[in-house]
Every structure is written in C-alpha cells, then in structure tokens.
Amino acid sequence: MLPKAESAYFAIADISGYTNFLAAVELDHAQDIIADFMDTVVKGLRPPFRLAKFEGDAAFVYTTAEKVDGSLLQDAIEGAYFKFRRRLRNVQQASTCECRACVAMGDLDFKFVVHHGEMVKQKMGGREELAGRDVILVHRLLKNTVSEKIGGRAYALYSDAAIRAMGVDPVAQGFIAHHETIDVIGDVTLWLRDLEPAWQREDEQIRMEVTREDAYAILEFDIAAPQQTVWEYLSVPGQWRRWWDADDIVEESGKGRRGAGTKNHCAHGDHTNIEETLDWRPVDYYTVGITLPIPGAPKIVMTRALLDGPNGTTHLELRIAKPKPKDRAFVDGAAGKFAERMTQAIVRLRSMVEGNQAGSEAMEEPPLKLSTGRFLAEPVKSDARS
Structure with missing residues (x-):
C-alpha cells in the first residue's frame, strides 16, 4: 500500500x-x-x-x-x-x-x-x-x-x-x-x-505574576494532559468556550497576536465579563484583570499558572490576588461562585483532554x-x- x-x-x-x-x-x-x-x-x-x-x-x-x-x-x-x-x-x-x-x-x-x-x-x-x-x-x-x-x-x-x-x-x-x-x-x-x-x-517586560506566597486564594487541579494542551484550552477562545460555561467568548487582540493587552469578552446571558491580559508567559502562566458587570465592582486579578505534574500531567493553579480591605467581602463572594463553576468546568475539560493525545499514527520520537x-x-x- x-x-x-x-x-x-x-x-x-x-x-x-x-x-x-x-x-x-x-x-x-x-x-x-x-x-x-x-x-x-x-x-x-x-x-x-x-x-x-x-x-x-x-x-x-x-x-x-x-x-x-x-x-x-x-x-x-x-x-x-x-x-x-x-x-x-x-x-x-x-x-x-x-x-x-x-x-x-x-x-x-x-x-x-x-x-x-x-x-x-x-x-x-x-x-x-x-x-x-x-x-x-x-x-x-x-x-x-x-x-x-x-x-x-x-x-x-x-x-x-x-x-x-x-x-x-x-x-x-x-x-x-x-x-x-x-x-x-x-x-x-x-x-x-x-x-x-x-x-x-x-x-524587559514587567512581570505581574500572583505567586503562591502572595495569593489571597488558590484553586488547584491536576489534569492528565501536557502543559501545552491545557494552555490551549485555557487561552484560545474557541477551545476555552468548549468547556467553560460562557455563551460566547470574543477575543480582542488588535493585531491578531495574543498577549499582554488582549481582552476577552465572556458573555453569560445579558451580562459580559471582561478579562484583560496583564502578563503573558506561555506556557507557564498568564495574569488577567477581571471586570464583572456590576457597578462599582473592583477588578479581580488572577494568575493562571501551569506546572509540571508527575508522569506528564499538568498542575493548574488559579491564584487570586489579595484585594484591598474594602473589597474583601466582594471578592470572597465572587471567588466562592467562581470556585463552584470552575470545579464543574474542570470535569468537562478533563473529559476532553485526558487520554486524548496524538497517538498511534505519530512516528516514534528519537x-x-x-x-x-x-x-x-x-x-x-x-x-x-x-
């Protein structure tokens, strides 16, 4: 043949x-x-x-x-x-x-x-x-x-x-x-x-990473897929929308190159959250500032970090920055709802990426x-x- x-x-x-x-x-x-x-x-x-x-x-x-x-x-x-x-x-x-x-x-x-x-x-x-x-x-x-x-x-x-x-x-x-x-x-x-x-x-780029030590709250998940795959599903709107419970995700990246300054408009019914990328370091982490459609709501800063896990798995950390004292109650409420949604969404993400890597027809790598x-x-x- x-x-x-x-x-x-x-x-x-x-x-x-x-x-x-x-x-x-x-x-x-x-x-x-x-x-x-x-x-x-x-x-x-x-x-x-x-x-x-x-x-x-x-x-x-x-x-x-x-x-x-x-x-x-x-x-x-x-x-x-x-x-x-x-x-x-x-x-x-x-x-x-x-x-x-x-x-x-x-x-x-x-x-x-x-x-x-x-x-x-x-x-x-x-x-x-x-x-x-x-x-x-x-x-x-x-x-x-x-x-x-x-x-x-x-x-x-x-x-x-x-x-x-x-x-x-x-x-x-x-x-x-x-x-x-x-x-x-x-x-x-x-x-x-x-x-x-x-x-x-x-x-020369100024880094804006929320570290584990400085985080106000951290959500952690282990995903049995390579970092690059998890990164793609986290950051590319078409892939992100497949597992996240948004009606639509519209990317605004100016010249068509994703990075610091990119904005994602996440539509949920009549409301739209706006995420602006503040720091971009593929495939290690990226930091976003999240603006919720609520008058007077503070911007929530979060770093999404990917770390190597055992046996080719990826450890995902969602690190929320410490809010100002006056904003703490608001962030606590928003973070609680976000944690519930994210936990459910990760189940869908795992079903898409775990055990679904390129396999049988690829050549064996030297x-x-x-x-x-x-x-x-x-x-x-x-x-x-x-």
Missing part, C-alpha cells in the same frame, strides 16, 4: 555558529553545551511539534494537527527561543569553567524556518522518515539570504504557505516580507521575524541528546595543547 499524504507544519531549529564553535573549542564541553541547548529548544517546541530527527546542528520537528492556532504556533517558536536565551544566560552565570568552549558559548544562537505542506511517512534505514517536496523545501530554506537583511541575528522565517495556514495577517503583525529563489522549486514568498528585538521586549552538565560540574582549563 502506498503511503498516504498528510498535511503538516514543519519547522527546523538550527544552531547558528555551530561549525566555528566546534572547530575552535574543547569537544568534551562543546558537545555537552550543544546537547543542553538543543534539549532546551526541542522541549520548548513540543507540543504542538514532535521531533522527527536530529540533523547535526539542527532539530527537524513537525505536527500533523488539523488546525493549529496561529498565535499558539508563534508562541511555541518564540517561546523555545526565549527558553534558550534564558538557559544561555543562566549557564554563563553559573559556569566557572574558563575553557574555550565555555567562554565561546555566547557566540551560539538559533534560527528557525517554518513551512506548511504535505508529506508522507516512509521506512528508511529501519525507521520512519518524512518525505516529500515540502520536506525538501523547508530544509532548503535554511540556506537563505536573511543575514543580508538583518545581519547575523536570530530569526524565525515562515513560508507564505505557513502564514496562510495559520490564518495570520503578516503585515499587521509586523513581519518583514522576504523572497528566496530555490532551484527546481522556484520563487518562494516568505515572512521574517527578527527574534533579537522580540527577545529584548520579552526580557531520544533527546542528553547533556551531563560537565561544563558546569567539571571545569577544565585551556592550555597550549588544547
């Missing part, structure tokens, strides 16, 4: 500076550093992406999900990059090693290419591989002229096919138009996101490259022979 063609999003996370890094440094620490950073990025990409294979200095990932929310997919790409930058900073601060690999790790960076098209799974060398014109195209897009436009900085490069499949308005969202000519394939329209200014904005952390625990000194 011939393999069946499937629609898919493809992405490649490629380490910039890899060749020069390995050529000039101590290999034992260099390989460990590369494995550490690649592990960070791949974990940040999944889900929605699954690892197809490692390709030297790159990870090839894909998802065959029928519909992927455009804002979520961009959050996955950029979130994986932000995790790398935080990890790089933390490692540089923690490492006491002065070998050339540890000193030069700051020269490493990542670039991403994303495409949407068709592929087939076929057996090669005893394991399944992805094949097809679009698989070739996403790989060819790694060799591009982007550096001539933005320099050697990190970037995410989306094909126009990916942008259209995501339902994104690239001009409204500030993408840079780009074109490449690929031999055999021809002209390809692309859209570019410079990740360096995106990282600077992320790093193991991640494990880092032993030698560059942190076993410093080496450079000398004339190294």
Whole structure:
C-alpha cells in the first residue's frame, strides 16, 4: 500500500555558529553545551511539534494537527527561543569553567524556518522518515539570504504557505516580507521575524505574576494532559468556550497576536465579563484583570499558572490576588461562585483532554541528546595543547 499524504507544519531549529564553535573549542564541553541547548529548544517546541530527527546542528520537528492556532504556533517558536536565551544566560552565570568552549558559548544562537505542506511517512534505514517536496523545501530554506537583511541575528522565517495556514495577517503583525529563489522549486514568498528585538521586549517586560506566597486564594487541579494542551484550552477562545460555561467568548487582540493587552469578552446571558491580559508567559502562566458587570465592582486579578505534574500531567493553579480591605467581602463572594463553576468546568475539560493525545499514527520520537552538565560540574582549563 502506498503511503498516504498528510498535511503538516514543519519547522527546523538550527544552531547558528555551530561549525566555528566546534572547530575552535574543547569537544568534551562543546558537545555537552550543544546537547543542553538543543534539549532546551526541542522541549520548548513540543507540543504542538514532535521531533522527527536530529540533523547535526539542527532539530527537524513537525505536527500533523488539523488546525493549529496561529498565535499558539508563534508562541511555541518564540517561546523555545526565549527558553534558550534564558538557559544561555543562566549557564554563563553559573559556569566557572574558563575553557574555550565555555567562554565561546555566547557566540551560539538559533534560527528557525517554518513551512506548511504535505508529506508522507516512509521506512528508511529501519525507521520512519518524512518525505516529500515540502520536506525538501523547508530544509532548503535554511540556506537563505536573511543575514543580508538583518545581519547575523536570530530569526524565525515562515513560508507564505505557513502564514496562510495559520490564518495570520503578516503585515499587521509586523513581519518583514522576504523572497528566496530555490532551484527546481522556484520563487518562494516568505515572512521574517527578527527574534533579537522580540527577545529584548520579552526580557524587559514587567512581570505581574500572583505567586503562591502572595495569593489571597488558590484553586488547584491536576489534569492528565501536557502543559501545552491545557494552555490551549485555557487561552484560545474557541477551545476555552468548549468547556467553560460562557455563551460566547470574543477575543480582542488588535493585531491578531495574543498577549499582554488582549481582552476577552465572556458573555453569560445579558451580562459580559471582561478579562484583560496583564502578563503573558506561555506556557507557564498568564495574569488577567477581571471586570464583572456590576457597578462599582473592583477588578479581580488572577494568575493562571501551569506546572509540571508527575508522569506528564499538568498542575493548574488559579491564584487570586489579595484585594484591598474594602473589597474583601466582594471578592470572597465572587471567588466562592467562581470556585463552584470552575470545579464543574474542570470535569468537562478533563473529559476532553485526558487520554486524548496524538497517538498511534505519530512516528516514534528519537531520544533527546542528553547533556551531563560537565561544563558546569567539571571545569577544565585551556592550555597550549588544547
């Protein structure tokens, strides 16, 4: 039987500076550093992406999900990059090693290419591989002229096919138009996101997280599904509405990109609650200010946080900020009603997401490259022979 063609999003996370890094440094620490950073990025990409294979200095990932929310997919790409930058900073601060690999790790960076098209799974060398014109195209897009436009900085490069499949308005969202000519394939329209200014904005953003220590009240639930799945059902209006008891949820996100400043209008009969996003950190937490349709009602601030639970489960915490003394009685009453509704709604959410993950037809993922952390625990000194 011939393999069946499937629609898919493809992405490649490629380490910039890899060749020069390995050529000039101590290999034992260099390989460990590369494995550490690649592990960070791949974990940040999944889900929605699954690892197809490692390709030297790159990870090839894909998802065959029928519909992927455009804002979520961009959050996955950029979130994986932000995790790398935080990890790089933390490692540089923690490492006491002065070998050339540890000193030069700051020269490493990542670039991403994303495409949407068709592929087939076929057996090669005893394991399944992805094949097809679009698989070739996403790989060819790694060799591009982007550096001539933005320099050697990190970037995410989306094909126009990916942008259209995501339902994104690239001009409204500030993408840079780009074109490449690929031999055999021809002209390809692309859209570019410079990740360096995106990282600077992320790093400078003022955080408004209600922590466990500062919370006035906390609701907690364990859900047997990955964080990314729970995040999607919490934050994407179409998914949120499926389990929450609202008549409608209308998102107002300006340029079509979810984040700080996004407002959700949750209709309940003749009344509408308005939730404004105050802080947005996929897929760890987001904080909202909730305005109830009651004259003089105080704004209720809540952080919805997702934490890793055992065996791939997610621990959801809904943390309500401490109200002013004069508002305490109102918040107590509202929180009691909210807790009752949320407890009932979580039952519906669990029925939708637990045990319903992508399964039998997905390829088995190869193991991640494990880092032993030698560059942190076993410093080496450079000398004339190294």
